[in-house]
Amino acid sequence: xxxxxxxxxxxxxxxxxxxxxxxxxxxxxxxxxxxxxxxxxxxxxxxxxxxxxxxxxxxxxxxxxxxxxxxxxxxxxxxxxxxxxxxxxxxxxxxxxxxxxxxxxxxxxxxxxxxxxxxxxxxxxxxxxxxxxxxxxxxxxxxxxxxxxxxxxxxxxxxxxxxxxxxxxxxxxxxxxxxxxxxxxxxxxxxxxxxxxxxxxxxxxxxxxxxxxxxxxxxxxxxxxxxxxxxxxxxxxxxxxxxxxxxxxxxxxxxxxxxxxxxxxxxxxxxxxxxxxxxxxxxxxxxxxxx
Amino acid sequence: xxxxxxxxxxxxxxxxxxxxxxxxxxxxxxxxxxxxxxxxxxxxxxxxxxxxxxxxxxxxxxxxxxxxxxxxxxxxxxxxxxxxxxxxxxxxxxxxxxxxxxxxxxxxxxxxxxxxxxxxxxxxxxxxxxxxxxxxxxxxxxxxxxxxxxxxxxxxxxxxxxx
Numbered sequence: 001x002x003x004x005x006x007x008x009x010x011x012x013x014x015x016x017x018x019x020x021x022x023x024x025x026x027x028x029x030x031x032x033x034x035x036x037x038x039x040x041x042x043x044x045x046x047x048x049x050x051x052x053x054x055x056x057x058x059x060x061x062x063x064x065x066x067x068x069x070x071x072x073x074x075x076x077x078x079x080x081x082x083x084x085x086x087x088x089x090x091x092x093x094x095x096x097x098x099x100x101x102x103x104x105x106x107x108x109x110x111x112x113x114x115x116x117x118x119x120x121x122x123x124x125x126x127x128x129x130x131x132x133x134x135x136x137x138x139x140x141x142x143x144x145x146x147x148x149x150x151x152x153x154x155x156x157x158x159x160x161x162x163x164x165x166x167x168x169x170x171x172x173x174x175x176x177x178x179x180x181x182x183x184x185x186x187x188x189x190x191x192x193x194x195x196x197x198x199x200x201x202x203x204x205x206x207x208x209x210x211x212x213x214x215x216x217x218x219x220x221x222x223x224x225x226x227x228x229x230x231x232x233x234x235x236x237x238x239x240x241x242x243x244x245x246x247x248x249x250x251x252x253x254x255x256x257x258x259x260x261x262x263x264x265x266x267x268x269x270x271x272x273x274x275x276x277x278x279x280x281x282x283x284x285x286x287x288x289x290x291x
Numbered sequence: 292x293x294x295x296x297x298x299x300x301x302x303x304x305x306x307x308x309x310x311x312x313x314x315x316x317x318x319x320x321x322x323x324x325x326x327x328x329x330x331x332x333x334x335x336x337x338x339x340x341x342x343x344x345x346x347x348x349x350x351x352x353x354x355x356x357x358x359x360x361x362x363x364x365x366x367x368x369x370x371x372x373x374x375x376x377x378x379x380x381x382x383x384x385x386x387x388x389x390x391x392x393x394x395x396x397x398x399x400x401x402x403x404x405x406x407x408x409x410x411x412x413x414x415x416x417x418x419x420x421x422x423x424x425x426x427x428x429x430x431x432x433x434x435x436x437x438x439x440x441x442x443x444x445x446x447x448x449x450x451x452x453x454x
Contacts, residue, residue, distance in 0.1 A: 012413075013411040014416065019431060038408070038438065039435075040404060046404065048357075048387075049384065056444075108444050109440075153361070158363050158367045158374075168367075198358075201396065202358060205331050205358075209326065278419075
């Protein structure tokens, strides 16, 4: 299966561990990744300024994917996934918008072909690669680990758009974790937002949201929190110390990407998965995994 | 004093691509599940009501429209498909057109996209063991910047007013 990849900004500029682990695990599961050339922002932060300009950026990403010759596009960031999926939908129902954006793309010698399927790591792994295949490929299953999942907001809402999992009870990330031999917990804060979007305007509130969720999870004695979005990882991992200050708690919960966890189960070296880049104390988790 | 304004109200409808606002019966499902309610006092059902009544100028000038966490729960849960999130985004766009006070980080993101295509600058990461890494030392491929023609086209897109 050949898959074009749109990384977005955050993965390419700071959340390197996600990129490293995605690049490591997918080829081992029969998915060949093809980078887009000259990719730009998906339009997410631009929506607040000018929705049309944001839609143009999203369409540009799709047009670049068309250039790779693949009709499948993997978007590992939840926010890019939503922005591009919604822009695609808007162009499908609004012919005038479609034409206007098409004209702009022509100026750059690009063309948007709507015949492209958008994927996230969740549905690509769960629905296309398949749980059984993942289970078979695992070399070092985890025993006795208790993990919490955080699927994030924008990849599950809103359902009319066609999202990767149920909006109110997402289960796929849990099932993917279970395939690696670890147990998952249900917790009442599961759907709580990481707060990343608020870093643009209300940094303290953003950190409080992230901190409250981690604080609640620490109370449940989970071994780690597993995420699948660079914005969520930024809040729960990169900003964990400040999030702790914001909620007045000492936070030391390991947080990692699902692709990092999967990579460990596939017996890929921790450093190749970027685990040295996580800011949270992932060592605490790594010592519980037999070498 | 606050005053309903029909022209501004229509502007929001145009941005939403609708002829009329959908019937909101103030069930409060949006507000009761709003991520920004507790910390920032965002009450989406109030925004819906105020926009419907035409108090758009007041909202476009207000800081409250910049408190949305974009979790999309309101879009998902509205029984009338009224979608406060989209109304808030339309209000933000109107605020920008009117040169109201916009959080600096959004403007910075846009200027960075104009500059090199990405909304963020490339960072070096200092690890838990105080080692520093960048894309090169992590053996990640070089990022290919867009050609100059991109800048002109994106600038043109930004000039577009949805009216």
